[in-house]
Amino acid sequence: MKRAWVPWLALAAVLLIAVAVLVARSGPSHTPAARAARLESQLACPVCTGESVADSNASASRAIRDDIVKRIKAGQGDAEIRDAYVATYGEHVLLTPSNGGIGVVAWGLPVVALVIGAAGIVLALRRWSRTPRLAATADDADVVSRERRRPEGESR
Amino acid sequence: MSRHRTRWIALTIAVVLVAFGVVLAVQHRSEASVPRLVQEHKPVPAFDLTTLDAKTISSHALTGKTYVVNFWNSWCIPCQQEEPALQTFYAAHRSEPDFTMIGIVRDDSSGPIRSYVAANAITWPVALDPSGSAELGFGTTGQPETYVISPTGVAACGGLGPVTDADLEAWLAVARGGGVCG
Numbered sequence: 001m002k003r004a005w006v007p008w009l010a011l012a013a014v015l016l017i018a019v020a021v022l023v024a025r026s027g028p029s030h031t032p033a034a035r036a037a038r039l040e041s042q043l044a045c046p047v048c049t050g051e052s053v054a055d056s057n058a059s060a061s062r063a064i065r066d067d068i069v070k071r072i073k074a075g076q077g078d079a080e081i082r083d084a085y086v087a088t089y090g091e092h093v094l095l096t097p098s099n100g101g102i103g104v105v106a107w108g109l110p111v112v113a114l115v116i117g118a119a120g121i122v123l124a125l126r127r128w129s130r131t132p133r134l135a136a137t138a139d140d141a142d143v144v145s146r147e148r149r150r151p152e153g154e155s156r
Numbered sequence: 157m158s159r160h161r162t163r164w165i166a167l168t169i170a171v172v173l174v175a176f177g178v179v180l181a182v183q184h185r186s187e188a189s190v191p192r193l194v195q196e197h198k199p200v201p202a203f204d205l206t207t208l209d210a211k212t213i214s215s216h217a218l219t220g221k222t223y224v225v226n227f228w229n230s231w232c233i234p235c236q237q238e239e240p241a242l243q244t245f246y247a248a249h250r251s252e253p254d255f256t257m258i259g260i261v262r263d264d265s266s267g268p269i270r271s272y273v274a275a276n277a278i279t280w281p282v283a284l285d286p287s288g289s290a291e292l293g294f295g296t297t298g299q300p301e302t303y304v305i306s307p308t309g310v311a312a313c314g315g316l317g318p319v320t321d322a323d324l325e326a327w328l329a330v331a332r333g334g335g336v337c338g
Binding site for chain 1: 175176263289291292297298
């Protein structure tokens with residue numbers, strides 16, 4: 001078979017290009033509008049319960065939305081903008097916990113719970129594999145050997 | 157699994173839960189009835205507003221004075237409840253050259269505010285904050301919120317919710333003395 005590898009090569013090339021395009025497109029957009037929308041959804045409305053700045057129509061949220069646009073225009077980075085609101089309202093203005101301070105607990109606790117849970121499952125499985133659920137007793141062995149010795153066709 | 161090991165795992169879980177509880181308790185304590193700006197005794201954020209009688213009022217121009225900033229609006233019931241205390245307090249101090257008091261409107265519009273000011277004979281300067289810049293700078297989380305700013309421009313004292321005349325007098329004395337509320 002001559003050049004049978006050509007279609008496979010073409011398929012691999014198509015797959016590679018598709019993956020590259022997907023990776024490139026799945027990254028966050030860095031346009032000012034996209035950044036503003038992202039920041040608005042990451043910040044909690046400071047006067048509401050459970051609403052983001054993006055979803056809320058409270059005056060504080062409206063002011064924050066306008067302020068975010070101004071800050072982006074002024075060249076501030078996303079982290080810098082988030083930090084400014086944390087300085088004004090406190091850590092609870094972030095809908096996603098930060099990577100430092102109190103945020104470590106929020107991020108770390110599920111990991112700790114996962115590790116403890118996984119360790120518990122591993123220990124349990126090891127224990128169960130070491131001790132069989134049913135073990136033959138001496139009486140059981142007697143019954144089996146009696147039955148084996150019994151001639152075929154003989155009733156009990 | 158030995159009983160010893162089970163105990164250690166239970167103890168670890170308990171320690172994590174207790175630590176989490178302590179963190180939550182500390183978090184809750186920081187959400188007191190004192191604005192964050194006052195808790196941290198930060199410098200007053202810059203503001204530049206226009207009053208109902210079209211005068212400009214700015215933080216820069218007020219440097220050197222001890223002044224009260226009251227965030228309020230016409231539909232807020234606690235704001236209406238504290239208004240008599242503000243009237244009494246302002247009447248007692250309005251003639252003092254190193255003192256002023258301003259009301260900054262949050263989440264309300266000019267019409268209802270003008271009607272309210274006229275109906276209740278409010279004489280201290282009231283400024284609208286249409287862009288929300290003052291509200292944002294102070295980090296207000298509701299109304300009423302009251303701040304007493306020291307002559308050096310530090311948020312010395314203040315509180316969330318309705319204030320009394322006694323609160324205001326005490327805060328003014330502290331701010332004038334160069335101190336801050338604990």
